[in-house]
Amino acid sequence: MKIYFYILLLVFSSCSNNNDKEEFSIIIYKLQLPICHELRSPVPSNYYDAQPFRENQHLGSDLNAPTGGNSDLGEPFFSIGEGKVTLAKNIGGGWGNVIIIKHLLKDGGEIESLYGHADEIYVKEGDFVSIGDVIGVIGNNGGMYYAHLHFEIRKTATNIIGGGYSPDISNHYDPTEFILNY
Numbered sequence: 001m002k003i004y005f006y007i008l009l010l011v012f013s014s015c016s017n018n019n020d021k022e023e024f025s026i027i028i029y030k031l032q033l034p035i036c037h038e039l040r041s042p043v044p045s046n047y048y049d050a051q052p053f054r055e056n057q058h059l060g061s062d063l064n065a066p067t068g069g070n071s072d073l074g075e076p077f078f079s080i081g082e083g084k085v086t087l088a089k090n091i092g093g094g095w096g097n098v099i100i101i102k103h104l105l106k107d108g109g110e111i112e113s114l115y116g117h118a119d120e121i122y123v124k125e126g127d128f129v130s131i132g133d134v135i136g137v138i139g140n141n142g143g144m145y146y147a148h149l150h151f152e153i154r155k156t157a158t159n160i161i162g163g164g165y166s167p168d169i170s171n172h173y174d175p176t177e178f179i180l181n182y
């Protein structure tokens with residue numbers, strides 16, 4: 001597959017038109033990101049949302065095992081779809097370990113999924129992941145909260161972390177609804 005791309009790249013790089021080159025580099029970039037034909041919740045279906053999207057200006061969902069408390073500490077969470085990891089590190093503050101994955105949608109658009117407060121991260125920046133891959137385990141950011149997965153879906157792939165709360169939801173989808181309706 002890779003050889004095929006390189007051949008295409010050679011053909012197109014011989015074009016004199018800069019616009020063609022630019023367009024082609026976008027195509028190549030998008031080919032590197034597999035299309036999400038399906039999206040799936042990052043947690044098992046019996047988990048509940050302790051702080052839904054927009055409650056207290058929350059920009060995500062706080063996903064918890066039905067047993068509550070810290071019972072889900074160390075439980076796995078999953079990539080919602082095919083994608084590329086663009087951030088995977090401890091950024092401190094109220095976030096702790098965060099993973100951001102960029103996804104290419106069926107309509108050609110891109111979104112980011114974000115997974116916060118992980119106890120452990122199993123992926124690194126640049127990794128390609130498949131739907132359902134275990135990418136980390138649920139954490140409590142060093143005891144700052146009861147363990148939960150803070151989960152967001154962002155409309156544009158900016159790779160900027162920002163805050164988990166804001167009155168401005170212009171860059172966010174309701175994550176649960178987005179997955180249900182995809």
Ligand SMILES: [Zn+2]
Nearest residue numbers: 061062150164
């Ligand atoms: Zn949260």
